[in-house]
Amino acid sequence: MARQANPIALRLPRPTWDGSPIRPTLATIDLDALAWNFRQLKAYARAEVLAVVKADAYGHGAVPCARRLEREGAGFLGVALTEEGLELRGAGVETPILVLGGAYGDRFDLLVGHDLTPVVFRPEHLEGLAAAARALGREAVAHLKLDTGMGRIGVQPEDLPAFLDAAKSHGVVLEGLATHFANADLADSALTARQIERATAAATLMRERGLGPRWLHLANSAATVAKPDAHGSLVRPGIMLYGEMPSPRFSGEISLRPVLRWTTAITHLKTVPEGTPISYGSRWTAPRPSVIATLPVGYADGYPRALTNTGEVLVGGRRTKIVGSVCMDQMMVDVTEVPGAAVGDEVVLLGCQGGENIGAGELAAHTGTIHYEIFCGIGPRVPRRFVGG
Numbered sequence: 092m093a094r095q096a097n098p099i100a101l102r103l104p105r106p107t108w109d110g111s112p113i114r115p116t117l118a119t120i121d122l123d124a125l126a127w128n129f130r131q132l133k134a135y136a137r138a139e140v141l142a143v144v145k146a147d148a149y150g151h152g153a154v155p156c157a158r159r160l161e162r163e164g165a166g167f168l169g170v171a172l173t174e175e176g177l178e179l180r181g182a183g184v185e186t187p188i189l190v191l192g193g194a195y196g197d198r199f200d201l202l203v204g205h206d207l208t209p210v211v212f213r214p215e216h217l218e219g220l221a222a223a224a225r226a227l228g229r230e231a232v233a234h235l236k237l238d239t240g241m242g243r244i245g246v247q248p249e250d251l252p253a254f255l256d257a258a259k260s261h262g263v264v265l266e267g268l269a270t271h272f273a274n275a276d277l278a279d280s281a282l283t284a285r286q287i288e289r290a291t292a293a294a295t296l297m298r299e300r301g302l303g304p305r306w307l308h309l310a311n312s313a314a315t316v317a318k319p320d321a322h323g324s325l326v327r328p329g330i331m332l333y334g335e336m337p338s339p340r341f342s343g344e345i346s347l348r349p350v351l352r353w354t355t356a357i358t359h360l361k362t363v364p365e366g367t368p369i370s371y372g373s374r375w376t377a378p379r380p381s382v383i384a385t386l387p388v389g390y391a392d393g394y395p396r397a398l399t400n401t402g403e404v405l406v407g408g409r410r411t412k413i414v415g416s417v418c419m420d421q422m423m424v425d426v427t428e429v430p431g432a433a434v435g436d437e438v439v440l441l442g443c444q445g446g447e448n449i450g451a452g453e454l455a456a457h458t459g460t461i462h463y464e465i466f467c468g469i470g471p472r473v474p475r476r477f478v479g480g
């Protein structure tokens with residue numbers, strides 16, 4: 092039988108909650124480190140810097156990161172979606188914003204009315220943007236996206252003359268020409284060289300037609316480091332802003348600081364005898380009397396289940412193994428070799444503790460993915476705490 096509500100208790104005031112974290116799992120975002128990385132890139136590049144803050148700034152928190160990058164003098168901010176740009180405008184960000192994924196649907200009025208510049212690559216983009224600009228009494232401004240070899244979005248080089256004619260007839264000002272490299276993180280990529288040639292030829296054609304783009308941008312993070320000849324007038328670093336190189340081969344090329352540190356704490360501790368199974372499926376069994384710590388974090392927070400029995404965390408400055416299946420909300424680690432481990436001790440999932448460090452690349456290597464996905468996968472259930480400005 093269901094428990095009946097107490098009518099007296101219903102009239103009593105309930106404790107209030109200010110939204111501050113209760114569970115000891117959070118991601119700490121160092122905005123000073125973000126600013127440091129931006130300044131390193133700005134000094135390194137031969138062009139203006141467009142700071143990519145799409146996908147919630149790669150999981151780091153788009154609004155606080157964008158505000159700090161604006162203070163540091165970013166020439167542009169890059170988002171993937173109109174909605175992401177609107178979020179930044181709603182938070183008071185005034186820096187020019189480029190919508191790198193182009194427009195979806197027919198809400199070009201939102202782009203024009205909120206000073207969001209889209210990339211264009213389909214005839215309907217030109218039509219919709221021009222119509223919205225006329226209705227709002229504004230100028231239709233866009234960057235042309237050229238597909239030089241990525242095979243994703245963009246005008247095909249052979250279709251460029253007709254697209255330029257259409258842009259001119261609709262009165263759309265193409266202030267930029269953009270393309271995206273497919274293999275810039277690979278050494279001696281022949282495709283990257285061809286992509287540079289195609290983009291250069293397109294820029295020449297635009298100039299010959301009196302449509303010379305003010306902004307020519309090709310370089311992502313990898314090309315910003317590896318291809319100075321591809322810097323154009325604007326570079327678009329993403330992962331490097333957040334303290335990671337796009338590929339291990341770039342290690343040492345530029346001094347970066349990690350921006351995100353993901354931590355939790357031990358919430359339960361027990362000693363189990365040899366032969367004790369741990370977690371779903373009994374995929375790990377204690378090979379000796381063991382001290383097992385439970386952590387309040389799991390795959391619902393973005394910690395990959397694929398790290399079952401392979402991943403490591405830091406406890407007391409030491410690497411400790413994840414044992415048993417990573418659960419939705421919790422996981423277990425073997426702290427037998429960590430002297431004095433106790434409930435409440437900090438546990439580092441990503442970042443430094445003592446002389447040890449676990450980077451996103453390490454987690455990615457264990458799970459068959461890339462560090463971009465590790466960052467972006469840290470879910471909204473993990474509170475972000477911003478430090479350093």
